[in-house]
Amino acid sequence: MLIHKASDLTYADVTPKSVYLDRRKFLQAMGIASATAVVGQRLFEVAAPSENVFAGTKFSGVVKSPFSTTEKQNSYEDVTHYNNFYEFGTDKSDPAKNAHKLKTANWMVSVEGDVAKPRKITMDEILKIAPLEERIYRHRCVEAWSIVVPWIGFSFSNLAKLVEPTSKAQFVAFQSSYDRGQMLEAKWAGIDFPYVEGLRLDEAMNPLTLLGVGMYGESLPNQDGAPVRMVIPWKYGFKSIKSLVKIKFQSKMPPATWNLAASNEYGFYSNVNPNVDHPRWSQAKERRLGEILKRNTLMFNGYGDQVASMYNGMDLKKYY
Amino acid sequence: MRALLTSKWTKVVVFFLCLIPLAALVWRAFHNGLGANPVEFIQLTTGRWTLRFLVFTLCITPFRKLLSLPDLIRFRRMLGLFAFSYVCLHFLTYLVLDQFFDFTAIWKDIAKRPFITVGFLGFLLLLPLAITSTAGWIRRLGGKRWQMLHRGIYFAAIAGVIHYYWKVKSDVRMPIFYGTLVGILLLWRLGDWFFKRRSAAGATLSPQHSAANPPS
Numbered sequence: 001m002l003i004h005k006a007s008d009l010t011y012a013d014v015t016p017k018s019v020y021l022d023r024r025k026f027l028q029a030m031g032i033a034s035a036t037a038v039v040g041q042r043l044f045e046v047a048a049p050s051e052n053v054f055a056g057t058k059f060s061g062v063v064k065s066p067f068s069t070t071e072k073q074n075s076y077e078d079v080t081h082y083n084n085f086y087e088f089g090t091d092k093s094d095p096a097k098n099a100h101k102l103k104t105a106n107w108m109v110s111v112e113g114d115v116a117k118p119r120k121i122t123m124d125e126i127l128k129i130a131p132l133e134e135r136i137y138r139h140r141c142v143e144a145w146s147i148v149v150p151w152i153g154f155s156f157s158n159l160a161k162l163v164e165p166t167s168k169a170q171f172v173a174f175q176s177s178y179d180r181g182q183m184l185e186a187k188w189a190g191i192d193f194p195y196v197e198g199l200r201l202d203e204a205m206n207p208l209t210l211l212g213v214g215m216y217g218e219s220l221p222n223q224d225g226a227p228v229r230m231v232i233p234w235k236y237g238f239k240s241i242k243s244l245v246k247i248k249f250q251s252k253m254p255p256a257t258w259n260l261a262a263s264n265e266y267g268f269y270s271n272v273n274p275n276v277d278h279p280r281w282s283q284a285k286e287r288r289l290g291e292i293l294k295r296n297t298l299m300f301n302g303y304g305d306q307v308a309s310m311y312n313g314m315d316l317k318k319y320y
Numbered sequence: 321m322r323a324l325l326t327s328k329w330t331k332v333v334v335f336f337l338c339l340i341p342l343a344a345l346v347w348r349a350f351h352n353g354l355g356a357n358p359v360e361f362i363q364l365t366t367g368r369w370t371l372r373f374l375v376f377t378l379c380i381t382p383f384r385k386l387l388s389l390p391d392l393i394r395f396r397r398m399l400g401l402f403a404f405s406y407v408c409l410h411f412l413t414y415l416v417l418d419q420f421f422d423f424t425a426i427w428k429d430i431a432k433r434p435f436i437t438v439g440f441l442g443f444l445l446l447l448p449l450a451i452t453s454t455a456g457w458i459r460r461l462g463g464k465r466w467q468m469l470h471r472g473i474y475f476a477a478i479a480g481v482i483h484y485y486w487k488v489k490s491d492v493r494m495p496i497f498y499g500t501l502v503g504i505l506l507l508w509r510l511g512d513w514f515f516k517r518r519s520a521a522g523a524t525l526s527p528q529h530s531a532a533n534p535p536s
Binding site for chain 1: 355356357358359360417418420425428429432433434435486487488489490491492493
């Protein structure tokens with residue numbers, strides 16, 4: 001197996017983002033000074049988006065993926081300051097402010113259940129499972145907004161093959177990290193934690209299903225699900241669970257957080273589908289961040305060629 | 321205090337204070353401060369300010385009575401009209417920026433989605449109140465009828481809170497906060513009305529009492 005990265009570098013060799021940040025803060029301060037802002041710095045700070053971005057390592061030797069879209073990518077600023085990560089607050093701007101409390105050092109993911117070789121894997125090991133690819137995916141939130149993100153990762157199936165699922169495995173259950181001490185805002189979220197999600201085994205093994213470790217050429221910022229997350233581009237964003245700590249292969253359909261919170265609004269499958277409305281809003285259109293007018297939402301978010309066959313004969317209005 | 325409340329300048333100052341939220345929004349728009357989803361930001365901001373101004377308007381009567389400051393009445397119409405102005409901006413944002421005059425989609429939204437239905441209802445309830453807010457209309461309708469009509473603000477405020485509550489996905493802290501404020505302000509009115517009625521009943525009873533017990 002080809003590994004396209006310097007093997008002497010480990011996940012812990014983090015180039016502190018603060019180096020970038022200091023530079024930006026300095027430039028920002030210069031801007032204020034030169035604008036001779038009479039209104040004062042306070043107003044400026046209120047209006048200007050904060051710079052709390054906590055990404056780490058730059059990845060090198062990342063392979064381009066044929067699954068990538070050629071659509072215009074959203075800005076790093078948008079993707080890191082408009083997040084749903086309810087453990088860190090329910091406002092879109094909350095995770096950027098609060099997610100720095102998440103401790104990602106010595107991260108461990110437990111892969112267990114109906115597998116021949118259950119194991120706990122470190123981030124260093126995860127990064128060596130398969131060559132890292134850049135995959136530019138459309139990401140459609142159930143709230144009718146969308147973004148285009150250059151993720152870094154590899155097909156989840158690579159990890160699955162490593163642990164060898166047994167014939168009993170029909171589904172895969174995922175679980176996010178949950179630590180009240182680091183996630184002070186979680187108690188107001190109105191949903192239960194730890195956040196859990198699930199996929200059918202064939203969905204998990206679909207080559208589009210990505211185990212994501214980075215975006216925009218570097219490791220994931222905390223608010224985007226550091227250090228490792230799922231990315232399932234044909235399903236609504238909440239299926240793409242963040243900050244993974246547990247992956248369990250099992251015979252039973254696993255529970256999913258939003259489905260538990262409101263099963264009439266969020267189904268287990270939650271495939272992007274313009275023909276099945278959310279009870280409280282239409283799913284026919286979406287607003288791409290950075291654009292004012294809405295665009296039409298595509299069936300399976302435009303990934304029908306790769307995934308539609310998995311749902312042949314299924315009533316997608318019933319299994320939403 | 322009385323001089324301050326009746327001063328022409330106080331009214332001017334309050335007027336400009338009420339414009340600050342709008343000014344801040346415009347300022348943000350020109351300084352890249354509306355975030356990644358500007359339309360959503362404008363909708364949320366104008367919606368919240370509508371609720372706030374409804375609450376301010378509903379505060380006037382209880383504060384007048386509890387603080388014995390009858391002159392506060394001078395600000396009620398202005399605050400009410402600002403609530404209406406912000407709800408107009410809120411609705412226009414939906415009409416233009418969110419749906420871009422797609423009237424089929426808007427009609428479907430209003431008919432199918434309870435949170436939009438109730439929000440639109442609240443907006444409609446405020447419309448006649450804004451129109452009849454002038455001195456001329458008070459005269460034409462007569463004080464009693466005008467007052468009856470303008471109790472519509474109670475239902476508009478309730479509709480606003482429900483609209484907000486049904487909109488959020490799971491974190492209901494803010495809707496509950498506004499709901500509590502509106503609840504307290506409406507309960508106070510209910511209590512006030514109840515006590516007034518009792519004391520009025522007491523007042524009509526007392527002559528009979530005195531008749532039954534003639535002074536000796």
